[in-house]
Amino acid sequence: MSLSKPKRKVDEAHRKFQERWTLQYFFVEFNGNATCLICKEKVTVLKEYNLKRHYSTKHGEQYDKELTSQQNLFHKSKKDANAAVEASYVLSELIAKAGKPFTEGQFIKDCMQKVADILCPEKKNLFNNLSLSANTVAERNSKLSSDIYDHTEITDSAQLAIFIRGINDQFEVTEELLSLCPMHGCTTAKDIFGQLCDAIEHAGLPWNRLVSITTDGAPKCLNYEHVMSVVLKCINYIRSRSLQHRQFRAFLEEIESTYGDVLYFTEVRWLSRGNVLKRFFELKAEVKRFMEDGRMDVPEFDDPKWVMDLAFLVDITQELNVLNLKLQGPGQLITAAYESVKAFSTKLRLWKTQLSAKNLTHFPTCRSLVEEGTSFSSDEYASAIENLLQEFDQRFADFKTHRDTFQLFADPFSADVESVPSLLQMELIDLQCNSELKTKFREAQGQADKTGQFLRELPPCFPELSKVFSRVMCLFGSTYLCEKLFSTMNFNKCKYRSRLSDAHLEAVLRVSTVTSIRANGFPNF
Numbered sequence: 001m002s003l004s005k006p007k008r009k010v011d012e013a014h015r016k017f018q019e020r021w022t023l024q025y026f027f028v029e030f031n032g033n034a035t036c037l038i039c040k041e042k043v044t045v046l047k048e049y050n051l052k053r054h055y056s057t058k059h060g061e062q063y064d065k066e067l068t069s070q071q072n073l074f075h076k077s078k079k080d081a082n083a084a085v086e087a088s089y090v091l092s093e094l095i096a097k098a099g100k101p102f103t104e105g106q107f108i109k110d111c112m113q114k115v116a117d118i119l120c121p122e123k124k125n126l127f128n129n130l131s132l133s134a135n136t137v138a139e140r141n142s143k144l145s146s147d148i149y150d151h152t153e154i155t156d157s158a159q160l161a162i163f164i165r166g167i168n169d170q171f172e173v174t175e176e177l178l179s180l181c182p183m184h185g186c187t188t189a190k191d192i193f194g195q196l197c198d199a200i201e202h203a204g205l206p207w208n209r210l211v212s213i214t215t216d217g218a219p220k221c222l223n224y225e226h227v228m229s230v231v232l233k234c235i236n237y238i239r240s241r242s243l244q245h246r247q248f249r250a251f252l253e254e255i256e257s258t259y260g261d262v263l264y265f266t267e268v269r270w271l272s273r274g275n276v277l278k279r280f281f282e283l284k285a286e287v288k289r290f291m292e293d294g295r296m297d298v299p300e301f302d303d304p305k306w307v308m309d310l311a312f313l314v315d316i317t318q319e320l321n322v323l324n325l326k327l328q329g330p331g332q333l334i335t336a337a338y339e340s341v342k343a344f345s346t347k348l349r350l351w352k353t354q355l356s357a358k359n360l361t362h363f364p365t366c367r368s369l370v371e372e373g374t375s376f377s378s379d380e381y382a383s384a385i386e387n388l389l390q391e392f393d394q395r396f397a398d399f400k401t402h403r404d405t406f407q408l409f410a411d412p413f414s415a416d417v418e419s420v421p422s423l424l425q426m427e428l429i430d431l432q433c434n435s436e437l438k439t440k441f442r443e444a445q446g447q448a449d450k451t452g453q454f455l456r457e458l459p460p461c462f463p464e465l466s467k468v469f470s471r472v473m474c475l476f477g478s479t480y481l482c483e484k485l486f487s488t489m490n491f492n493k494c495k496y497r498s499r500l501s502d503a504h505l506e507a508v509l510r511v512s513t514v515t516s517i518r519a520n521g522f523p524n525f
Helices: 020-025 048-097 102-118 123-129 134-145 189-203 225-239 243-252 270-282 286-291 304-326 334-356 364-371 378-397 396-402 404-409 422-432 433-444 446-457 463-474 480-492 502-513
Strands: 028-031 033-036 146-151 158-167 174-181
Touching: 020 028, 028 146, 028 364, 033 048, 048 102, 048 134, 048 422, 102 123, 102 158, 102 225, 102 270, 146 304, 158 189, 158 463, 158 480, 225 286, 225 304, 270 286, 270 304, 270 502, 304 364, 304 378, 334 378, 334 396, 334 404, 334 463, 378 396, 378 404, 396 404, 404 463, 446 463
Parallel strands: none
Antiparallel strands: 028 033, 146 158, 158 174
């Protein structure tokens, strides 16, 4: 008698068709059998292994490839869409930095489509997906866009620009536009301070981390309004009327003048004032003749004292221009600005002494008039230099307060240990005795980027010195951002775009003045 168990019949297993097999293997149950939806073949034994083997051997390779192809298609479509959005951001950034109207986006897209028709027609659809309408470009720049500067643009709306400068633990400096506040009402100190407080609180910046505030623009240093008023009257007469302007240029060309025109004057810029005065002085004879022919009498041209005042103003503003240019270098540290101001103050003292002795070595325009026989009042002009020196000493009094700190930052290896705070003395001695760090500092000295690299490499045993150095690096050392903003604002808010809204103007200025958009990253796609 056999002890083996009888074989189990299939029917006794009570196998049931599972609904999930339809989605996994394309089978349905029909009359107790599993029927393939693809080839209509029947599988009598309802086992998952049988259905899976049927699908894998007869249909799997074909349909798995199609599924992968469909998935790749969706992934490619998403990738192309993301690339189109990113390209839209890049082009919107370029439009803002170039100061072009938002409507230029559609023109750029049309140009790219024409180019694609010729160079890569198979990829034309990629360019069709670019969204560069005026509203889109404005929105992109609003998303991309975050010193204190006050300027009135073409719509007579004063703009207060607030820049922030900060430093992280790695001594990496960030210097960007925080806010552009339209001043539709008064522009008193109280109003400006209120806007500043609102901007800082809106950005969530802690007041206890504030190191300093730097403002651009100040009252006049020289009281020579009697000269500037006449100069502006003549320039406005010539340039504000197209007929006179054309006639004046034709007149200069006819007499073969060195220059072909007079320059416009911008009230808030010292550089503009210096260039205008110099050109006006060199064309004073031509301007006088033209004004006389136009029946507009300017008696000041016949006053030797007024002409000498003009010459003095030309010489001193040229020197102020040189100083202004030194203060406008991008990435400049506060120590460089301190040295430039200190040097200019020293020059003023020298000029005062020389003018008192009627030594006009550094005043070539005045010297040329003296050589022609014009009298020169040495005491009067020496007094003007003295007033200018007092103005500088008053406005840069903070520089004197922090002089020792600036000198320590500029060259810690030459600093007098006894002159620094006692908290820094031990660290300073250790630093000065480290020959390796001294060599690295000499290589980085005077260069902002290399100075930051040197400070990053400072060992952790100099915590107090690092704090002092980081505070110095937080100070604005240049008016470059203000000058750049001024130029960009004038270019964008011109008479052809005077309806540019405050919000869009702020976005454009923030994008155009930021160092690198990609450093902050585009929005996630």
